[in-house]
Amino acid sequence: MVELIRNEVQQVFRDVFGDPQLVLRDDMTANDVEGWDSLQHLNLVIAMEKRLGIKFATAEISRLKEDGQNIGTLLEMVKRKRG
């Protein structure tokens, strides 16, 4: 289940950032992904909502960009939402 979510999220990242080689690691942050700015962050959220059938709250979208957040916390959040 965890790997399935990781692969799906990774595919979304690859589509949004146009990089088919992109591999996600838990410790990665927005600084490690070329082009992950505020606008792409929202495009990423929209793409994840569509592909994974989940919904992010405004406060969660904002929290994901805060210091100390990384791919690991994003995957955790997606996992919680997927039940």
Added chain:
Amino acid sequence: MNVCSIEWVVCLLVLSAFFFCLPSPCLRQGLLAVCNLAFVATLVPDVRAWIALSGFLISGYLVAKMLQAHSRRWVLVTYLAVLVSAFVILKQYAFAVALLPASLFHRVVAVVGLSYMLFRQIQLVVDAYQGQIENLTVWNYLNYQLNLFGLVAGPIQRYQQFLESWARLEPILAGPEPILRAYSRVFIGVLKISVVAAACLAVFDHCHDALTATEPLTRSKSITMFLGLFYFYPAYIYFNFSGYCDMVIGGASLFGLKMPENFDRPFFARNMIDYWTRWHRTLGFWIRDYVFTPMYMAIASRWPQKAASLAFLCYFVALFLTGIWHGSTWNFVMFGLLNGLGVAAAKLWENHLIKKSGRQGLRKYLDSPRIRRVAVAANFHYVCLTILFFPVGMAKTLQIIKRVVTQMI
């Protein structure tokens, strides 16, 4: 009561000296609640204002509770529409006064800090609708909205953030050094407001009076006075507002309350988007989260092909609204327009660079110290231009600009 007053500072010093001698968080909450209420009482002018304030606060709590129980979109949308309409009428916005019947504005009440309460209220009900609010009680809610450290002019804090420290209300400053730093910060805030900002305002007043007087000025005197006006009002606002924030953030930390930072060297921003993450940061983040994000996501979900170009419109609208929130007269509309244009232009320029030289090229551009210096200087002057429309009415500002430009050419 003014935050930068002897009474406020004396109360802060006396109460902070024995606050943590109170044995339990409940007692500390009780003392802070009394202080919050006493502070509000000094700001509410009459019974009508009390009634308006109570209605505003009670409605927010009830709607948030309702939305927690039943997540109904129409309830949220209706409440937000009523809230914003009431705010526009209470603030007597120039465009509303021009468009709506005059009878609506006859008996409006003035409540200090209403603008900031509105932000907190919108955040609370939206987050409640989206299932992001826990432990919503009347006690927590009223102390959140009436928190004396954020009541008058922010920082705008989320309910969830407030609750993190309010629920525990234990010392957050470990040891004498951080405590000394907090007291120093309050003292620095007092100095910023009462000495530096006051001096900047005096210079601004002198320049403004000279430029609006009927006596003729020489060309060089006109330019000098205009430059004084141009640079000293932004300096005044910065020292006044950041001084206030130093006082309330430093003061709150002495009572175990962690308030968000509001300034991060704003005059070193390289463009207007960067600027709004450094100047009045909590407002910038609020606008991003509760105006820009929902607007952009709604557009991008429906018309993904047009999302990139419509993003400029979203940037413009968000910052334009930020501008007109600052005041109810036409000069603030101009302030909003200039800010909206500034952020939209910054995004357009970034896209142009990406198109021209790719992401690598953009990174190289951003890393260049020389380009950074030029960008910071240019942005600083653009910020000063936007603030030129802040202190006096539109007609007077245009009159000053016209006078200086005529003399220059």
